Amino acid sequence: MSASPPKIALSGVKKRFGRKVVLDGIDLEVAPRESVVIIGGSGTGKSVTLKCVLGLLKPDAGSIKVDGEEVVGLGDRARERINTKFGMLFQSAALFDSLTVWENVAFGLIQGHKMARRKAREKAIEKLAQVGLGADVADLSPSELSGGMQKRVGLARAIADDPEIIFFDEPTTGLDPIMADVINDLIVKCVKEVGATALSITHDIASARKIGDRIAMLYHGKLIWVGPAATVLDSGNPYVDQFVHGRADGPIQMELRG
Amino acid sequence: MPDPTSSPTLTVDSAAPNPAPNPAPNEASNETLGRFNFLAVIGRIILAFFQQVGRLSMFTASAVSHCVRPPFFPRQLLGQMVEIGYYSLPVVGLTTIFSGMVLALQSYTGFARFSAEGAVATVVVISITRELGPVLAGLMVAGRVGAAMAAEVGTMRVTEQIDALTTLSTNPMKYLVVPRLVAACLMLPCLVLVGDVIGVYGGYLIGVNKLDFNAASYIQNTWDYLETLDVVSGLVKAAVFGFLIALMGCYMGYNSRGGAQGVGVSVRNAVVSASILILISNYMITELFFAQ
Known part of the structure; x- marks a missing residue:
């Protein structure tokens, strides 16, 4: 890539659960302000990759560097410091249902950055506006919102403290195609506005092509193809071809029993 | 869902061949296992028990230590x-x-x-x-x-x-x-x-x-x-x-x-x-x- 050091660098990351090898040596570099999308079928280890970077899981081997700093095996404090660089949009939005919408968005600001509640509320409403939600939803409870709106609130929470790196876990899963496209547009817009680096996982090819600069395909614990998003439809790789065109026949055989 | 009219025959069909194809190895393995099965079960229960106790102890220690360390x-x-x-x-x-x-x-x-x-x-x-x-x-x-x-x-x-x-x-x-x-x-x-x-x-x-x-x-x-x-x-x-x-x-x-x-x-x-x-x-x- 470019001369600047990568924002995130994974090398030789391995993870197994019991006898099942989930990640079998992942190498991936994400440059600053680049957006990389990892695609792959269900159960190929996309989420595990993300959780390893976030420190929710500890890889068995390999190194993960954020801004050149090794983050595997960090202690609680150091991990919290690294995590302040991160924003994350969860697949299920994972909003705190005991808190109101604005408290959700402002959570990182209040707890992490010790911002006063009044000021944090203003910032939260500003971020809600950025994802197309009015101030009137600020005092609602997350359960009163539709799935698409919850995703927007989740996005607002992810970008609330202007993180350097944003992770998206299946941002469009469970949304109708139009709402999915709206969320894709919002993601592209927000990542640009915040000036963040993005790492996403999805199995939605349309979404991957829209939000990604580069796409990497994960299969059997390895990245079998990495290339520019524009070329994913004619990659020449039979595995990628089968996946992006959604064919049942091809080199990838669905594992019905793991 | 299978067609309700065909389901009775289906269950009979699928149940029948299961024990039929290879009775010999099944029986043999059952016999050898039978002797150790009982011990294996006890062992598994005891291991699981100590695993739980260990996990709970770690959780307790971690929780208590977090009680005295800020932020609160x-x-x-x-x-x-x-x-x-x-x-x-x-x-x-x-x-x-x-x-x-x-x-x-x-x-x-x-x-x-x-x-x-x-x-x-x-x-x-x-x-x-x-x-x-x-x-x-x-x-x-x-x-x-x-x-x-x-x-x-x-x-x-x-x-x-x-x-x-x-x-x-x-x-x-x-x-x-x-x-x-x-x-x-x-x-x-x-x-x-x-x-x-x-x-x-x-x-x-x-x-x-x-x-x-x-x-x-x-x-x-x-x-x-x-x-x-x-x-x-x-x-x-x-x-x-x-x-x-x-x-x-x-x-x-x-x-x-x-x-x-x-x-x-x-x-x-x-x-x-x-x-x-x-x-x-x-x-x-x-x-x-x-x-x-």
Whole structure:
């Protein structure tokens, strides 16, 4: 890539659960302000990759560097410091249902950055506006919102403290195609506005092509193809071809029993 | 779904060939396994047990160490104190008042046989403060609060809210577990103190209104034979029970797996294990305080 050091660098990351090898040596570099999308079928280890970077899981081997700093095996404090660089949009939005919408968005600001509640509320409403939600939803409870709106609130929470790196876990899963496209547009817009680096996982090819600069395909614990998003439809790789065109026949055989 | 008309034949068809194709290796392996199966099962149970004990110990150590390390979350602590302390008052009050009442009735029947009816007040106050107050309150709170904790924390686990906390640079142990542990340890003694008073009052109600004790002498008897240690030991028990209830609720919730069913299992395990631990620790604390 470019001369600047990568924002995130994974090398030789391995993870197994019991006898099942989930990640079998992942190498991936994400440059600053680049957006990389990892695609792959269900159960190929996309989420595990993300959780390893976030420190929710500890890889068995390999190194993960954020801004050149090794983050595997960090202690609680150091991990919290690294995590302040991160924003994350969860697949299920994972909003705190005991808190109101604005408290959700402002959570990182209040707890992490010790911002006063009044000021944090203003910032939260500003971020809600950025994802197309009015101030009137600020005092609602997350359960009163539709799935698409919850995703927007989740996005607002992810970008609330202007993180350097944003992770998206299946941002469009469970949304109708139009709402999915709206969320894709919002993601592209927000990542640009915040000036963040993005790492996403999805199995939605349309979404991957829209939000990604580069796409990497994960299969059997390895990245079998990495290339520019524009070329994913004619990659020449039979595995990628089968996946992006959604064919049942091809080199990838669905594992019905793991 | 298969066509309902064809399903009976399907089940017969699929059931029949299963044992048929290769009976020999199956039988052989069963025979060799049979000898060790029993031991293997015992071994597996014991290993699983120690694994659980180990996990729980690590969780406990981590939770306690987070109790004394900042940052703290006073807002969460206050919320939990209200939830555990204030909202459990009706349950604990009802439990103890009826326990006090029934205790007065029953001990009167017993003591009347020795013409020692005067001991009723003493028996009521000592039983309530030493045993019934803390144990019954503990068990009721385990059902009310322990279950709620396991359900809430468990749901947060399976809906990725705990992961979300971590990504927002907030330690879930500090934010979720510590406030619940500390609040339960502080509030259970308060609840039991109130429960003691209500329970003794229950005994008094029955004693004076139904058993025709003189009100003044009932109160006199209550005070005269009550020692500080009776109440203090009950309050120490209460604090320990509070710790156990919150610990099991949080531990089970924190380790929930799967969806609604997993959370259900956590809730059940939290209530059952907290109740059993309360009864065991009750004996041990009693032994500690009163064994001669």
